[in-house]
Amino acid sequence: MGKSTLASTIVASNPSNYTIGRMGYSICKITPHHMASVLTAEQCGKIFQKDTRNASANYGIGNDGSIALYVDEDSRAWTSSSRSNDCQAITIEVSNSSIGGNYPISEAAWNSLVNLCVDICKRYNFKLLYDGTPNGSLTKHNMFANTNCPGSYLESKFPELANTVNAIIDGQQILPEIPRQPTPNRKIGDTVKINGIYVASNSIKKLTPARTTGTITKIIVGALNPYLLDNGDLGWVNDNVIINSNETSTSMSTKKDINIIADEVRKGLWGNGNDRKNKLTNAGYDYNKIQKIVNQKLNANSK
Numbered sequence: 308m309g310k311s312t313l314a315s316t317i318v319a320s321n322p323s324n325y326t327i328g329r330m331g332y333s334i335c336k337i338t339p340h341h342m343a344s345v346l347t348a349e350q351c352g353k354i355f356q357k358d359t360r361n362a363s364a365n366y367g368i369g370n371d372g373s374i375a376l377y378v379d380e381d382s383r384a385w386t387s388s389s390r391s392n393d394c395q396a397i398t399i400e401v402s403n404s405s406i407g408g409n410y411p412i413s414e415a416a417w418n419s420l421v422n423l424c425v426d427i428c429k430r431y432n433f434k435l436l437y438d439g440t441p442n443g444s445l446t447k448h449n450m451f452a453n454t455n456c457p458g459s460y461l462e463s464k465f466p467e468l469a470n471t472v473n474a475i476i477d478g479q480q481i482l483p484e485i486p487r488q489p490t491p492n493r494k495i496g497d498t499v500k501i502n503g504i505y506v507a508s509n510s511i512k513k514l515t516p517a518r519t520t521g522t523i524t525k526i527i528v529g530a531l532n533p534y535l536l537d538n539g540d541l542g543w544v545n546d547n548v549i550i551n552s553n554e555t556s557t558s559m560s561t562k563k564d565i566n567i568i569a570d571e572v573r574k575g576l577w578g579n580g581n582d583r584k585n586k587l588t589n590a591g592y593d594y595n596k597i598q599k600i601v602n603q604k605l606n607a608n609s610k
């Protein structure tokens with residue numbers, strides 16, 4: 308059983324839409340596709356559950372950045388119109404953010420694609436080579452068939468995808484931030500609807516279904532800034548789904564030890580550059596102090 312821990316759900320494809328096993332081939336390629344639709348990872352997976360579809364993919368990434376497993380990594384999905392490619396590749400369907408034109412994808416989907424590629428490359432021990440031919444380790448559908456896939460926008464970003472993924476593997480760049488909704492200031496006692504949280508950090512273990520309603524009992528300060536509801540669910544609040552706001556209650560968020568925050572920064576949970584600076588400052592931390600610890604730890608590791 309091969310599966311990325313980044314996948315928050317499994318939407319198993321109908322067995323008539325893929326081949327069990329990889330006919331002796333090893334995994335050494337990634338082939339990103341576009342859905343030519345705006346879908347969640349789950350919606351795309353449901354298409355591959357129809358026994359008449361004759362197609363599948365190992366993974367799907369929704370427009371919101373959520374990742375679902377459709378076909379176990381140990382098996383060959385039918386995605387790229389090439390048996391030898393799909394025997395060697397993990398194939399990923401990526402939702403578009405709008406249909407037509409250059410078929411763009413969202414930033415959330417892009418970040419998830421980068422994170423998933425890094426995870427796959429690390430586990431199967433290869434880097435992404437995009438040379439525009441089927442011999443590279445980053446391949447595309449239109450190398451094997453007369454198709455618009457992966458769409459001109461995603462295709463134009465293949466060199467960037469290879470460079471970014473390889474730089475992260477080499478430790479020269481940190482993973483992009485986990486996509487999420489912006490978190491406005493809410494207080495303990497506010498009744499809110501939250502969006503799901505789909506990647507766990509050390510302090511956050513629970514996966515929350517999207518759009519749960521409850522009262523905020525705790526505000527967890529950190530890169531993800533999620534709210535804990537009285538029903539035990541964690542998630543982010545989207546401005547347009549606030550039910551009501553209790554203005555009299557006070558925030559009781561607690562700060563973490565700056566060494567813990569420094570470790571979170573190194574894991575990429577606080578973003579990069581100015582984005583990182585703003586987030587740390589807004590959460591009440593001393594950016595310069597934390598950056599100093601981060602740099603010390605990086606230097607210690609490189610010796």
Ligand SMILES: [Zn+2]
Binds near residue numbers: 457
């Ligand atoms: Zn395709």
